[in-house]
Amino acid sequence: MELRHLRYFATVAQTCHFGRAAVLLHVAQPALSQAIRQLEAELGAALFTRTTRQVRLTPAGEFLHDEAKRVLGSVDDSVRGVRRIAQGRLGLVRMAFTGTSAFTHLPRIVRVLRRELPDVALEIHTDLLTPAQCDGLRDDSIDLGLLRPPATGEEISVRTIEVEPLVLAVPAHHRLADEPLLAMPDLATESFVLYSNPDSAVNEAVVRRCRQAGFLPHHEHDAPGTAALLALVAAGLGIALVPASARAMPLTGVVFRDVAGAGSVELALAWREHRESALVTSVLDVLGVLFAADRQPVQKAAG
Amino acid sequence: MELRHLRYFATVAQTCHFGRAAVLLHVAQPALSQAIRQLEAELGAALFTRTTRQVRLTPAGEFLHDEAKRVLGSVDDSVRGVRRIAQGRLGLVRMAFTGTSAFTHLPRIVRVLRRELPDVALEIHTDLLTPAQCDGLRDDSIDLGLLRPPATGEEISVRTIEVEPLVLAVPAHHRLADEPLLAMPDLATESFVLYSNPDSAVNEAVVRRCRQAGFLPHHEHDAPGTAALLALVAAGLGIALVPASARAMPLTGVVFRDVAGAGSVELALAWREHRESALVTSVLDVLGVLFAADRQPVQKAAG
DNA sequence: TAAAAATACTCCATAGGTATTTTAT
DNA sequence: ATAAAATACCTATGGAGTATTTTTA
Numbered sequence: 001m002e003l004r005h006l007r008y009f010a011t012v013a014q015t016c017h018f019g020r021a022a023v024l025l026h027v028a029q030p031a032l033s034q035a036i037r038q039l040e041a042e043l044g045a046a047l048f049t050r051t052t053r054q055v056r057l058t059p060a061g062e063f064l065h066d067e068a069k070r071v072l073g074s075v076d077d078s079v080r081g082v083r084r085i086a087q088g089r090l091g092l093v094r095m096a097f098t099g100t101s102a103f104t105h106l107p108r109i110v111r112v113l114r115r116e117l118p119d120v121a122l123e124i125h126t127d128l129l130t131p132a133q134c135d136g137l138r139d140d141s142i143d144l145g146l147l148r149p150p151a152t153g154e155e156i157s158v159r160t161i162e163v164e165p166l167v168l169a170v171p172a173h174h175r176l177a178d179e180p181l182l183a184m185p186d187l188a189t190e191s192f193v194l195y196s197n198p199d200s201a202v203n204e205a206v207v208r209r210c211r212q213a214g215f216l217p218h219h220e221h222d223a224p225g226t227a228a229l230l231a232l233v234a235a236g237l238g239i240a241l242v243p244a245s246a247r248a249m250p251l252t253g254v255v256f257r258d259v260a261g262a263g264s265v266e267l268a269l270a271w272r273e274h275r276e277s278a279l280v281t282s283v284l285d286v287l288g289v290l291f292a293a294d295r296q297p298v299q300k301a302a303g
Numbered sequence: 304m305e306l307r308h309l310r311y312f313a314t315v316a317q318t319c320h321f322g323r324a325a326v327l328l329h330v331a332q333p334a335l336s337q338a339i340r341q342l343e344a345e346l347g348a349a350l351f352t353r354t355t356r357q358v359r360l361t362p363a364g365e366f367l368h369d370e371a372k373r374v375l376g377s378v379d380d381s382v383r384g385v386r387r388i389a390q391g392r393l394g395l396v397r398m399a400f401t402g403t404s405a406f407t408h409l410p411r412i413v414r415v416l417r418r419e420l421p422d423v424a425l426e427i428h429t430d431l432l433t434p435a436q437c438d439g440l441r442d443d444s445i446d447l448g449l450l451r452p453p454a455t456g457e458e459i460s461v462r463t464i465e466v467e468p469l470v471l472a473v474p475a476h477h478r479l480a481d482e483p484l485l486a487m488p489d490l491a492t493e494s495f496v497l498y499s500n501p502d503s504a505v506n507e508a509v510v511r512r513c514r515q516a517g518f519l520p521h522h523e524h525d526a527p528g529t530a531a532l533l534a535l536v537a538a539g540l541g542i543a544l545v546p547a548s549a550r551a552m553p554l555t556g557v558v559f560r561d562v563a564g565a566g567s568v569e570l571a572l573a574w575r576e577h578r579e580s581a582l583v584t585s586v587l588d589v590l591g592v593l594f595a596a597d598r599q600p601v602q603k604a605a606g
Numbered sequence: 607t608a609a610a611a612a613t614a615c616t617c618c619a620t621a622g623g624t625a626t627t628t629t630a631t
Numbered sequence: 632a633t634a635a636a637a638t639a640c641c642t643a644t645g646g647a648g649t650a651t652t653t654t655t656a
Contacts, residue, residue, distance in 0.1 A: 001306065001378065001382065002305045002306050002307060003304065003305050003306050004305060006378075043382060043385050043386060043389070044386055044389060045385050045386060045388065045389030046389065047385075058389075059388050059394055059580065059582070060385045060388040060389045063381075063384055063385060063388050064381060064384075064385050067377070067380075067381035067384065067385075068381070070377065071374060071377055071378055071381065074370070074373070074374055074377065075304065075309075075374055077370075078366075078367060078370035078371070078374065079304065079346060081366055081367075081370065082346050082348050082350075082363045082366060082367050082370075083346060083347055083348060085348065085362050085363040085366055086346070086347060086348030086349070086361075086363045091362055277362065279362070
């Protein structure tokens with residue numbers, strides 16, 4: 001038996017008329033008669049009682065009509081499902097976020113993905129720093145990461161979505177708070193508050209810049225996150241270089257200053273380069289639009 | 304798309320090996336490769352990632368594998384269902400019983416049908432006398448009847464399953480209770496208790512026999528069923544001719560006597576003669592065995 | 607007698623076979 | 632080097648078309 005038989009049968013059952021069914025199916029009437037007889041022979045069951053004047057379903061035909069409709073509908077659904085999966089519009093994406101990116105970007109990402117790709121389920125992994133995300137991509141435990149480059153490993157593709165300059169956070173009454181212009185060497189003798197996590201990409205950027213300026217940051221205190229770090233600065237325990245977005249959480253007793261040559265940190269989407277799935281591609285497309293819209297007004301303001 | 308594609312695909316998905324799948328499917332490997340490529344082209348989706356060394360399902364293929372197994376299983380189930388319906392082993396039979404046959408035969412019929420044809424559902428219609436059953440058969444509201452012949456109408460087939468002689472029920476102290484031999488003319492002057500229902504086949508047989516003996520039964524009282532009828536006889540309100548099975552409900556004050564020429568009533572299965580369904584046929588087969596087993600010991604006892 | 611299904615017969619599309627090539631490990 | 636999938640090409644089955652016959656209401 002083939003779906004052809006079921007399709008032909010369902011149409012004849014619907015119309016109870018071989019001629020009209022043949023028209024609907026775009027085949028000649030004898031071809032239909034033949035296919036139905038063939039089906040009946042294979043099943044060992046009469047499906048229609050037919051005279052030249054009247055075609056009626058037998059009980060077995062009645063049953064098969066229901067079944068055929070179900071099966072054909074089911075096949076259609078399967079085809080639709082396969083196509084949507086192949087188009088990356090149906091499936092599960094496991095997405096990782098760093099601690100800070102979760103707060104700043106996760107809500108918008110989830111919202112836009114639910115709107116644009118409603119049949120793509122999201123599995124969210126939070127508090128994964130860059131190296132953990134790279135591992136996750138490599139061992140296929142996540143599909144997409146929001147991390148701070150550089151991502152280690154050749155097989156990982158990266159698309160930067162945001163560049164944040166590092167800015168100086170100093171206690172309000174610190175000597176550097178009032179300097180007209182600051183450059184990296186000015187920080188050489190200061191005590192730094194750093195992030196606790198040894199894998200922190202921000203820390204790494206800070207240390208790299210300090211080394212380029214000819215010194216290593218003197219590190220007395222550290223904090224698990226930006227909020228805690230700023231609190232320590234406010235308390236006068238040291239200075240810190242933090243992403244510019246930290247200005248969004250103002251704290252009395254902390255002053256933010258631009259520093260020439262302080263560099264910047266990036267936030268980027270990362271995914272497996274090879275065997276890239278249609279799902280990841282379509283998610284990247286949607287997120288690309290989202291972050292392009294982000295950048296657009298900034299460029300206008302600058303130009 | 305045809306079931307062939309799904310069958311081929313499911314086997315390749317199972318084995319992840321075109322060569323072995325081809326062996327299982329009894330086709331050559333190139334035919335399989337070709338069919339799968341054709342399926343992929345139609346779906347617009349890659350179903351396998353394949354090198355010469357390794358065949359793996361894509362996410363779309365993974366999905367289609369589940370769907371294909373479901374659809375193919377569903378088709379198999381449908382085929383089995385159609386075959387069983389065509390064999391009369393699956394379906395619904397609407398069966399009618401007369402008032403008395405319901406008590407005497409319905410339990411055994413239901414029991415044996417549930418055992419021999421477990422997937423045949425029974426819809427029981429009770430208290431339908433012979434003419435009502437004939438109507439039901441004709442207008443297709445019942446499929447099978449247990450009635451007392453003769454059944455009116457040419458298009459109804461009948462198979463007698465039981466012949467019961469009519470016997471005389473008389474009050475214990477009635478003059479006929481002690482007569483050595485009785486014949487119909489002896490009843491000519493008696494008062495009869497009859498069944499209330501004007502369509503009663505037993506009444507008709509009684510009246511016919513009386514008429515053949517040259518009299519019409521003098522009818523003073525009637526009763527809706529055999530039990531009530533015997534009660535009236537016990538009360539001395541008259542005599543009655545009843546099926547011999549009435550001896551199975553003995554009542555103090557009632558004596559049963561054989562009467563020469565009293566005739567008999569039959570119980571028969573009845574069904575539509577033309578367009579007879581496989582279902583009715585298989586039910587008749589089972590009931591045929593049941594009632595043949597009934598008759599066998601009786602014949603032995605008689606012979 | 608007329609409408610519709612079945613039958614007879616033909617044709618070609620394509621499923622599937624064989625032989626061979628390509629490719630990845 | 633080898634196993635396995637892809638490709639090339641050919642064959643033949645059978646699906647579908649046209650013409651005709653049969654059937655029944």
